[in-house]
Amino acid sequence: MATQQDLQWEETLFGLVPRWKRDPSIAAVETVCRRQLNIPPQDPCIVSFHASGTFNKLYTVQSTGLAPLLLMRVTLPVYPRRKTRCEVTTLRWVRENTSVPVPEVFAFDESSDNEIGFEWILMEFVQGVSADKLWPCLSMVQKAAFTEQIAGFVAELSGLGRSEPWFRGIGTLDVLRDSDIKNNGGQADHADKKSSDNDDPGVGQKEVDQNRNAEYKVVAPSVLVAHEFFFGDHVNYDIPRGLFHSSHDWLAAMLKIVLVEQNAILERLNDKKGDITDVKAGTKDDEGGSKEDEQDNREDGKGNKENDSEDDEREDAESALHIANLLLALLPKILPPQTSSGGSEPESEPTGIYHQDLHLHNILLNEQGEIRAVIDWECVSAMPLWISLGMVPKFLDEPALEEEPQRDKYTDIDNTGEGNQLYDEHVMQYEMTQLRKVYGRKLAELWPGGLVAKKADESKWFARINLYKAVLNCDGFWGVAARKWAIRTERGEIVSMEDA
Numbered sequence: 001m002a003t004q005q006d007l008q009w010e011e012t013l014f015g016l017v018p019r020w021k022r023d024p025s026i027a028a029v030e031t032v033c034r035r036q037l038n039i040p041p042q043d044p045c046i047v048s049f050h051a052s053g054t055f056n057k058l059y060t061v062q063s064t065g066l067a068p069l070l071l072m073r074v075t076l077p078v079y080p081r082r083k084t085r086c087e088v089t090t091l092r093w094v095r096e097n098t099s100v101p102v103p104e105v106f107a108f109d110e111s112s113d114n115e116i117g118f119e120w121i122l123m124e125f126v127q128g129v130s131a132d133k134l135w136p137c138l139s140m141v142q143k144a145a146f147t148e149q150i151a152g153f154v155a156e157l158s159g160l161g162r163s164e165p166w167f168r169g170i171g172t173l174d175v176l177r178d179s180d181i182k183n184n185g186g187q188a189d190h191a192d193k194k195s196s197d198n199d200d201p202g203v204g205q206k207e208v209d210q211n212r213n214a215e216y217k218v219v220a221p222s223v224l225v226a227h228e229f230f231f232g233d234h235v236n237y238d239i240p241r242g243l244f245h246s247s248h249d250w251l252a253a254m255l256k257i258v259l260v261e262q263n264a265i266l267e268r269l270n271d272k273k274g275d276i277t278d279v280k281a282g283t284k285d286d287e288g289g290s291k292e293d294e295q296d297n298r299e300d301g302k303g304n305k306e307n308d309s310e311d312d313e314r315e316d317a318e319s320a321l322h323i324a325n326l327l328l329a330l331l332p333k334i335l336p337p338q339t340s341s342g343g344s345e346p347e348s349e350p351t352g353i354y355h356q357d358l359h360l361h362n363i364l365l366n367e368q369g370e371i372r373a374v375i376d377w378e379c380v381s382a383m384p385l386w387i388s389l390g391m392v393p394k395f396l397d398e399p400a401l402e403e404e405p406q407r408d409k410y411t412d413i414d415n416t417g418e419g420n421q422l423y424d425e426h427v428m429q430y431e432m433t434q435l436r437k438v439y440g441r442k443l444a445e446l447w448p449g450g451l452v453a454k455k456a457d458e459s460k461w462f463a464r465i466n467l468y469k470a471v472l473n474c475d476g477f478w479g480v481a482a483r484k485w486a487i488r489t490e491r492g493e494i495v496s497m498e499d500a
Helices: 026-037 082-097 131-137 140-158 178-183 203-208 232-236 247-283 292-300 302-334 418-446 448-456 458-473 479-490
Strands: 007-012 015-020 045-052 056-063 070-075 105-109 119-124 173-176 218-221 350-354 363-365 371-374 381-384
Touching: 026 045, 026 056, 026 070, 026 105, 026 119, 082 105, 082 119, 082 173, 082 350, 131 363, 140 350, 140 371, 140 418, 247 302, 247 458, 302 458, 302 479, 418 448, 458 479
Parallel strands: none
Antiparallel strands: 007 015, 045 056, 056 070, 070 119, 105 119, 173 218, 350 381, 363 371
16 A cells, blocks of 8 residues: 555544645645646746645646646545546546546646655646536526536436446446456446547656556546545555445445444454553552542543543444444345356446536536536546436435425524525525426436336335445444334335435
8 A cells, every 4th residue: 555644634523534744835836837737947837725625735827828727636645546546537538438528637646756745636727616606696497407417417427328338347447457457357448438559648647657558458447436445544444445346245345344443443442441450450559549640530520531432432333333234134135246147257237427426516617607517526436327327416415395485484583694594495405306306307308218117126226225325324423314224124114214
């Protein structure tokens, strides 16, 4: 595993958060940009901090002769080399094989062995406004057109209308060599793509990956790059990481992560309890009393508070283990493992590209409300069709509200603004409820035969989606709902995780 230098994980009230041990140097960013873009020393190269995300810091780059702006995205090594390389591969594949507008990548470095000291991607800066900012200004007609266009993008990325699926197997896109293809069971990209021998691999690949370039063969799913697999010390767990040939294998691996993590927590607590017992046994005085500092701890409540916290942590870990084991028992009933026939290996499950973070802030619009670009493609992977087509885009995932809110029914008590806020929330829920219908109708138009088959198989898709949600939440705030859902589903009831 490559180094994770300059990255630290901090435990917060809301879980682990990645932190930068040091900020990237603006001067170093400029040095890299000058070299990659061949900017002469006498010409200006203006690098300015733009924004930051969970894993990234973004800088605008401007110089004479360039397009209006470029964007340098510097990233923490949460999944060293692989996350950056796979994101570039995905962006380029989407740009070459679909009509989904994405930023062009000009150069990248998947290692931290450069002047900046971090992985980076140099890409097009797309001029536009995030859809969440323009949303209140758009008419319902514009919002419906926007939703239909997103449905078209989802259909393309999922491979609707193709005689063969885009991919087989669950994993994140990578540019594979002959040896990689063999390790992936011979699975490869079914896209109608030009031979890579004739493709310009980009500045970054030319410079950084020149030794591998001659071996590049095909884009295909490989190791899965997902938060669950690299957050905290998960990147070092001894677990299956893909390519996953079936939904069963993928969700089983996610549950194994929960088992490994929660068992490690219990082991740590047990070791600590044993150490405390040993200390107490060796520090009592002749009359059986404890040392003064231990008594002080008891008197001011520190010892009790620590014990209470550890008891809570133990209880949470045991609960998560119980829920994960319930889901493991349920998994083969909802998603049976693939079996081989005639002595041959089973064919991997058909998959398409699924953008799991299609929030409004990840879609850029022009002033007329037309889509300019879809951004934030890190961790986007090839997923089963029951995920890519069965899950609505994130911006549509709001509570259902069929009745249109009436403004005069929302009074603002004591001028606190609460009435206005509640009205705005209900308007959003009502609009998204109507737009989900628009989205469903457009998918049905684009995939008439498939939607008929999906309708006939709706109970299976429903169970799979709710199993996926339960797996994602079995060790978190929604763990109780996941446990109730597992128990009721085991009894044969058909219920969503949210309603369990």
